[in-house]
Amino acid sequence: MAVTSAQDPHRQSLADPMLEYKELPFLLPEVADVSESAEASGFLNEVVGGGVASIAFPGDATSDAALFPATGSIVGSSTQLPPDAVEQTVIRTISAVRPVIEERDWHLLPDGLMYHAYLAGPQEPRISAILFGDDNGGYFWDATLGGRVGILRYGTEGANDPKGFQWDLEGAVITRLDLLNSEDVESMDFRFGTEMTWAEGPWAMKFGYFHLSSHVGDEYLINNPTFERINYVAESLVYGVSYNPSTTTRVYGEVAGAVKKSGGAKRMQYQTGAEWTAKPRRPRGIAPFAAANLAFHESTEYHMATTLQAGWCYQGPKSDRRLRFGMQYGDGPSSQFQFFKRNDEYLGFGIWFDY
Numbered sequence: 001m002a003v004t005s006a007q008d009p010h011r012q013s014l015a016d017p018m019l020e021y022k023e024l025p026f027l028l029p030e031v032a033d034v035s036e037s038a039e040a041s042g043f044l045n046e047v048v049g050g051g052v053a054s055i056a057f058p059g060d061a062t063s064d065a066a067l068f069p070a071t072g073s074i075v076g077s078s079t080q081l082p083p084d085a086v087e088q089t090v091i092r093t094i095s096a097v098r099p100v101i102e103e104r105d106w107h108l109l110p111d112g113l114m115y116h117a118y119l120a121g122p123q124e125p126r127i128s129a130i131l132f133g134d135d136n137g138g139y140f141w142d143a144t145l146g147g148r149v150g151i152l153r154y155g156t157e158g159a160n161d162p163k164g165f166q167w168d169l170e171g172a173v174i175t176r177l178d179l180l181n182s183e184d185v186e187s188m189d190f191r192f193g194t195e196m197t198w199a200e201g202p203w204a205m206k207f208g209y210f211h212l213s214s215h216v217g218d219e220y221l222i223n224n225p226t227f228e229r230i231n232y233v234a235e236s237l238v239y240g241v242s243y244n245p246s247t248t249t250r251v252y253g254e255v256a257g258a259v260k261k262s263g264g265a266k267r268m269q270y271q272t273g274a275e276w277t278a279k280p281r282r283p284r285g286i287a288p289f290a291a292a293n294l295a296f297h298e299s300t301e302y303h304m305a306t307t308l309q310a311g312w313c314y315q316g317p318k319s320d321r322r323l324r325f326g327m328q329y330g331d332g333p334s335s336q337f338q339f340f341k342r343n344d345e346y347l348g349f350g351i352w353f354d355y
Contacts, residue, residue, distance in 0.1 A: 102156045104164055110150045112159025112320045114166045114199035115206040115242065117148060117354055118252060119275050119324070120293035120307045122335035123212075125172035125191060126355065130328055131179075132348020139179040140186070140346075142335075146172020147355045155199075159320040168195045170210070176336050178220075185217030187338040195238070202244040210256075211235055212265075214337035231263030232299075232337045250275040264340060266298035277313060277322075289313045289324060297333065299340055305332030309350070322354040 117124035125146040133139045148170035155164015171192035177183045193210025214232040221227060240254035256269040273293040280287040289312070295305040311326010331345045 102163070104155050105157070107153040107155075107157060108151075110153035110157070110162070110166065111318075112162055113148060113150060113168065113197070113355060114153075114155075114162055114164070115168075115195070115197040115204045115240065118254075118271070118273055118293055119277075119289065119291035119352070119354065120273055120309045120328075121271065122293070122295075122305075122307050122330070123172075123174065123189065123191060125170040127353040128350060130348050130350035132328065132330075132346040134344050134346040141177040141179055141183070142174065143177065144172055144174045146170070146174075146191070149355065159318060163200050164198070166197045166199075168197055168208075169193075170195065174336070181219070181223065184219035184223070186220045187214065187216050187336045189214045189337055193238075204242045206238070206240045208238055209236065210238060212337070214340075216338050230338055230340075232265050232340065233260075233262045234258040234265040235260040236269070248277055248279060264299055264337075268298040269295070270297075270302075271295040277315070280315075284314075284317065286312045286314045289326070295332075297340070299337075300333040303333055303343075305335065306330065307335075311350075322352070324350075324352040324354065326350065 117126055122142075125148050126144055127147065128142075128144045130142040131139075132142070148168050151167045151169055153162070153164060153166040155166065156162050169192075172190075174189040174191070176186045176188075178186050189212065191210055191212050193208055195206045195208030197206045198204065212232075212234045214230070216227070216229050221229070236256040236258045238254060238256040240252060242250055242252035244250050251272075251274045253272045254270065258265060258267045258269075261267065271293060273291065275289070275291040277289045278287040288310070290310045291308070293307040295307075296302045297305075306329075308329045309324075309326055311324055313322050313324040313326075315322045326349070327347070328350045329347050332343060333340055334342045334344045
């Protein structure tokens with residue numbers, strides 16, 4: 001039986017719709033069905049404490065009459081509370097369970113990145129090792145040692161879904177070893193740079209600079225004395241955009257323009273791709289992933305270089321870093337710029353650690 005304000009003078013102070021206890025579910029948007037949330041009800045009762053022993057939600061066993069009995073006293077209270085005290089208790093309780101707005105501030109050496117490396121990008125700064133065989137009967141080991149780290153951020157804290165602006169530094173050396181010739185170093189590409197990144201909701205962007213230079217190995221020159229070394233060097237400005245249509249998918253596009261170049265390097269570079277990383281079925285579990293990257297360089301007359309990956313990955317729940325292992329397929333101009341005029345088709349197994 002509902003009790004009116006005439007029956008209970010203490011109900012009069014709660015007549016305002018904002019304070020009407022029946023309106024509490026609408027003031028708690030993060031609880032889809034408050035009547036089914038024992039935790040929310042228990043939390044409210046704990047916060048209210050000695051003043052009110054029970055707070056009823058629509059659908060609870062506790063009725064209006066139980067909470068506001070006709071006698072004018074509140075259940076669980078040996079003395080009647082002043083109306084103002086009840087109002088302020090309810091207001092403080094509602095404020096306590098409302099979602100906290102993410103504060104933005106300056107963070108030196110922040111955790112995580114706002115713009116992550118492309119999973120299937122062969123020239124991305126990370127730690128990785130790929131063993132593969134090509135269509136010419138060769139067997140190689142591509143090893144990358146590098147990474148990208150945040151230096152300064154203005155935005156939200158933490159590595160999981162950060163928002164705001166961040167300044168990053170990156171660097172990597174990408175080495176190819178010939179497994180059939182004493183693991184001789186065939187070539188090395190060096191990359192380092194800096195970027196300003198931004199993320200908000202499903203969108204992320206980056207703008208920055210990177211240096212890229214390619215070098216042939218001494219052993220390769222000894223074994224191939226007629227090979228003509230290429231002085232491939234590019235100082236480029238880069239702009240990239242990525243979008244997450246869902247929590248498991250990502251698409252991106254990037255353009256780089258060399259402001260200074262030499263040897264075989266040309267001005268323009270483009271790449272685009274898509275990624276899918278499934279959610280693990282249980283906490284701290286592994287999940288499948290798949291990624292594709294398409295690259296077009298002016299130096300190769302925009303012949304498409306395709307990189308496809310599929311496998312399994314583990315993502316750190318706090319660091320947001322990934323450890324992946326799986327298969328990689330490539331076709332098109334070589335990802336080692338010392339041999340950019342050479343077409344490679346290969347299949348191999350890889351392990352990747354992504355920042």
